[in-house]
Amino acid sequence: MNYLHSRTLLFSVTALLLMTVGFVQSWNVALTILNLCLISAVMALGVNIQWGYAGLVNFGAMGFAALGGLAVVLIAAAPVEEAWRASSTQIMFCSVVTIAAASAYFVVTRLFVFTLASKKALAFFTIGIVVVSSITLMGPAIRKIESIDPSLYGYLGGLGLPVLLSWIAGPMLAAGAGWLIGKVALGLRLDYLAIATLGISEIVVTLLKNEDWLSRGVKNVVGLPRPVPFEIDLQRAEWFQHLAEIVSQPVDSFSSIFVKLCFAGLFVVVLALLMWLTESALHSPWGRMIRAVRDNEVAASAMGKDIKKVHLRIFVLGSAVIGLAGAMLVTLDGQFTPGAYQPLRFTFLVWIMVILGGSGNNWGSVLGGFFVWFFWVEAEPLGAWLIDILTLGIGEESALRQHLIHNAAQMRLIVMGLLLLFVMRFMPLGLLPEKIGKVS
Amino acid sequence: MEDLLNAAVLAANYIVIPATVYGCQLALGALGVTLIYSVLRFSNFAHGETMAFGTAVTILVTLSLQGIGVGIFPLPTALLALPVGILATIGLTLATDRWVYRFYRRKRSEPIIFLIVSIGVMFVMSGLVRFLVGTDDRVFDDGMRFLITARDFKELTGLGEGLAIRTSQLITLTTALTCVGLLFWFLEHTKTGKMMRAFSDNEDLALLSGIDPEKIVRIAWITAACLATLAGTLYGLDKSFKPFVFQQLLLPIFAAAIVGGFGNPLGAIAGGFLIAFSEVALTYPYKRLITYLAQSSWEPEGLLQLMSTDYKYAVSFLILVMVLLVRPTGILGGAKA
Numbered sequence: 001m002n003y004l005h006s007r008t009l010l011f012s013v014t015a016l017l018l019m020t021v022g023f024v025q026s027w028n029v030a031l032t033i034l035n036l037c038l039i040s041a042v043m044a045l046g047v048n049i050q051w052g053y054a055g056l057v058n059f060g061a062m063g064f065a066a067l068g069g070l071a072v073v074l075i076a077a078a079p080v081e082e083a084w085r086a087s088s089t090q091i092m093f094c095s096v097v098t099i100a101a102a103s104a105y106f107v108v109t110r111l112f113v114f115t116l117a118s119k120k121a122l123a124f125f126t127i128g129i130v131v132v133s134s135i136t137l138m139g140p141a142i143r144k145i146e147s148i149d150p151s152l153y154g155y156l157g158g159l160g161l162p163v164l165l166s167w168i169a170g171p172m173l174a175a176g177a178g179w180l181i182g183k184v185a186l187g188l189r190l191d192y193l194a195i196a197t198l199g200i201s202e203i204v205v206t207l208l209k210n211e212d213w214l215s216r217g218v219k220n221v222v223g224l225p226r227p228v229p230f231e232i233d234l235q236r237a238e239w240f241q242h243l244a245e246i247v248s249q250p251v252d253s254f255s256s257i258f259v260k261l262c263f264a265g266l267f268v269v270v271l272a273l274l275m276w277l278t279e280s281a282l283h284s285p286w287g288r289m290i291r292a293v294r295d296n297e298v299a300a301s302a303m304g305k306d307i308k309k310v311h312l313r314i315f316v317l318g319s320a321v322i323g324l325a326g327a328m329l330v331t332l333d334g335q336f337t338p339g340a341y342q343p344l345r346f347t348f349l350v351w352i353m354v355i356l357g358g359s360g361n362n363w364g365s366v367l368g369g370f371f372v373w374f375f376w377v378e379a380e381p382l383g384a385w386l387i388d389i390l391t392l393g394i395g396e397e398s399a400l401r402q403h404l405i406h407n408a409a410q411m412r413l414i415v416m417g418l419l420l421l422f423v424m425r426f427m428p429l430g431l432l433p434e435k436i437g438k439v440s
Numbered sequence: 441m442e443d444l445l446n447a448a449v450l451a452a453n454y455i456v457i458p459a460t461v462y463g464c465q466l467a468l469g470a471l472g473v474t475l476i477y478s479v480l481r482f483s484n485f486a487h488g489e490t491m492a493f494g495t496a497v498t499i500l501v502t503l504s505l506q507g508i509g510v511g512i513f514p515l516p517t518a519l520l521a522l523p524v525g526i527l528a529t530i531g532l533t534l535a536t537d538r539w540v541y542r543f544y545r546r547k548r549s550e551p552i553i554f555l556i557v558s559i560g561v562m563f564v565m566s567g568l569v570r571f572l573v574g575t576d577d578r579v580f581d582d583g584m585r586f587l588i589t590a591r592d593f594k595e596l597t598g599l600g601e602g603l604a605i606r607t608s609q610l611i612t613l614t615t616a617l618t619c620v621g622l623l624f625w626f627l628e629h630t631k632t633g634k635m636m637r638a639f640s641d642n643e644d645l646a647l648l649s650g651i652d653p654e655k656i657v658r659i660a661w662i663t664a665a666c667l668a669t670l671a672g673t674l675y676g677l678d679k680s681f682k683p684f685v686f687q688q689l690l691l692p693i694f695a696a697a698i699v700g701g702f703g704n705p706l707g708a709i710a711g712g713f714l715i716a717f718s719e720v721a722l723t724y725p726y727k728r729l730i731t732y733l734a735q736s737s738w739e740p741e742g743l744l745q746l747m748s749t750d751y752k753y754a755v756s757f758l759i760l761v762m763v764l765l766v767r768p769t770g771i772l773g774g775a776k777a
Contacts, residue, residue, distance in 0.1 A: 190551070199694075348563070352560075425543060
C-alpha cells in the first residue's frame with residue numbers, strides 16, 4: 001500500500017470513529033471531540049515543526065499554549081477601567097524602563113565586542129534591573145488593581161477587541177517567549193533542553209496562576225467573548241427556529257450543535273491554512289535546509305548554514321503555532337483557567353500525537369492529533385465498559401469490581417503510555433512516516 | 441540574649457528542620473535519577489512515578505497491616521510495609537527494563553530515544569498508581585506524631601518560641617543518612633560498586649575488562665528502585681501522598697540532580713539540599729525573625745517575604761534553568777552539556 005493510500009485510509013478511519021461516536025453517543029459529543037481534535041492537530045503541528053523538522057526537544061508546549069490562552073484574555077476581555085486608571089503611570093514607567101534597558105543592552109552589545117560569558121552576565125544584569133524596578137514600581141499598583149472588586153475583576157482586564165484578533169496576538173506572544181527561551185536554552189544538549197523547557201513552562205504557568213493582576217490567577221477569567229453566536233441568542237432568533245424546523249431537530253439541542261459546527265468551521269479554516277503553509281515550507285529549499293541541519297549539523301554548518309540561527313527560527317515558529325492552538329482552545333472554552341495547564345495533558349500528550357503520527361510529517365501530526373485526542377476522551381467510557389464486562393464474573397458488589405470501575409478513568413493514561421511504547425518499538429517512524437522524497 | 445535564642449529556635453523550626461528533611465527526600469530521589477543517568481545514560485522521566493508506585497504499594501500494605509491490627513507504635517506502620525513496597529518497585533523497574541529499555545540498549549539508541557520512551561513508561565506507571573490507590577490525598581502516618589511539641593518545648597525551656605519535631609522528620613533524617621552511607625559504601629568498597637563506577641566512567645574499557653553490562657544495569661535499577669521507594673514513602677509520611685504531587689516532584693528532583701552535576705552522587709545530595717534550602721528560605725516570611733534579631737526596638741513593615749509561597753516549586757525550576765545556562769555541568773561537576 002503506498003503512502004497516499006494509507007493516508008486516505010487512516011483519515012477515513014478517524015472520520016468513521018467520530019461518526020460512530022455521533023451515532024452511538026450523540027452528535028454533540030462527537031462535535032466536542034472533533035473541535036478538540038482540530039485544536040490538538042494544530043498543537044501537534046507546532047511540536048512537529050520543532051521536533052520533526054529540526055530535532056529540537058521542546059517540553060514546554062504547555063507554557064506556550066498557556067501564553068496563547070493569556071493572549072485571548074488580554075485582547076478580548078473587557079478592560080477594567082478603574083484598574084487601568086489606578087496603575088497607568090506605573091505601567092508606563094515599567095514599559096519605559098524595560099524598553100530602555102533592552103535597547104541599552106542591544107546598543108552596548110553591538111558597539112563593543114564581548115565574550116559570550118560577559119554578554120550573558122550583562123544580560124542577567126539587565127534583566128535583574130528590569131525585574132527589581134518593576135517590582136518596586138508595580139508593587140503598590142498591583143495591590144490597588146487586585147483590590148478592585150476582587151470577586152468580579154481584581155485584574156487589569158483586556159483591550160476589549162474582537163476575540164479573533166487573539167489568534168494573531170497569541171502566536172505573537174508565544175513567539176516572543178519562544179525567542180527569549182530559544183535564545184538562552186538552545187545549544188544545550190537535547191535532554192537538558194527538554195528539562196529546561198519543561199522547567200520554564202512550569203514557571204510560566206506558575207506566574208499565570210499567581211499574578212492575579214494579569215490573569216486573575218486561579219480565580220479564572222470567565223465569560224470571554226466568542227467569535228460565534230451564543231446558543232441562547234440562536235434559540236430566540238426566528239431564522240434559526242425555521243432552520244431547526246427544516247432539519248427537524250429540537251431547537252435547544254440543535255443550537256448547541258450549530259455553535260459547535262461554527263467553531264469547527266473556523267478551526268478547519270485555520271488548520272487548512274496552516275497545513276498549506278507548513279507543507280509548502282517543508283517542501284521548499286528552506287525546508288530541505290532545515291532537515292539537512294537536523295540530520296547532520298556538522299555537514300550543514302560546513303555548507304555555510306548558521307545552525308544557531310536556524311534552530312532559533314524553527315523554535316520561534318513552532319512556539320507560535322502552539323500559541324495559536326492555545327488561543328483557539330481558550331476561545332472555544334470561553335474561559336481562561338490557568339490551573340488547568342498540566343504537562344501531562346499539554347506537553348506529553350502532544351508529543352505522543354506527533355510520534356504516533358510520524359515525526360516530520362505534517363499530515364501525520366494532524367492524524368496523530370485526531371487519533372490521540374479521540375482515544376484520550378473515549379478511553380474512559382471504553383475502559384469502563386470493558387471493565388464492566390470483564391468483572392461481571394466476580395459479582396456485582398465485589399469491592400475489587402467497584403474499585404476498578406471507580407478508577408476506570410485512569411485507563412487512558414495506561415492506554416496512551418502503551419501506545420507510545422508500541423509505536424516507539426514497532427514503528428518508530430509513526431503511522432505516516434516522513435517522506436524523504438526525490439528532489440524534484 | 442533571650443531574643444537571640446528565640447530567633448535561633450524560630451529559624452530552626454521553620455527553616456532549618458523542614459528544609460533539611462525536604463532536602464533528604466530530594467537527595468534520595470536525585471540519587472536515583474543520577475544513578476540511572478550514569479549507568480544507562482538517559483534522564484529517566486518516569487522516576488517520579490516510580491517513587492509514587494513504591495509509595496502506593498507501601499500504602500496498600502500499610503492499610504492491610506492496619507486492618508489485621510499489626511503495628512510498631514510509636515513508629516508508623518508504613519516502615520513495616522516498606523520492604524514489600526521496595527520489592528514491588530524492584531520488580532516493576534526490572535520488568536520495564538527487560539520489556540522496554542533493553543531493546544533500545546541493544547540497538548544503542550540515542551539518549552533522546554530513551555527519554556521519549558521513559559515518557560511512555562511514565563504514562564503507564566502513573567495510570568497504574570492511580571489505578572492502585574486512586575487520585576485522592578492520603579495521610580498514612582499512624583505513628584506518634586511528635587517527638588516534642590511546640591508547647592512542651594516552650595514549657596521546658598521557658599522561651600517564647602516553640603520547636604516542634606515530628607517523628608516522621610527524625611525517621612527521614614536517620615533513614616536518609618543510613619541509606620546514603622550504605623550507597624557510598626557500596627559504590628566505594630564492594631566489587632560490584634567498583635564495577636558500576638568503572639562502567640559509568642568508560643563503558644568500552646569496562647566491557648573490555650569483562651564487566652557484564654546487563655548485571656550492572658540490573659543493579660542500577662534495583663538501587664534506583666530502593667531509593668525511589670524510600671524517597672517517596674518518606675515524603676508521603678512527612679506530608680501526604682497524592683499522585684499529582686509526586687508527578688510534580690519530578691522537576692525539583694531533576695533540578696537537584698542537575699544542579700549538583702548530573703551523574704555525580706555527591707552532587708545529587710548537595711543539589712537536593714541546595715534546592716530544598718532555597719525553596720524554604722526564599723518563601724519564608726522573615727518578619728518575626730528580624731524583630732527578634734533587632735531586639736524588638738524596631739518592627740519591620742510587611743511580612744518580609746522574598747517570594748510568595750505559591751512560587752515554592754518555581755524556585756527550584758529557576759535555579760535549574762540558571763544552572764543549566766551558566767554552568768551546565770553543575771556545581772560539583774558532572775556530565776557535559
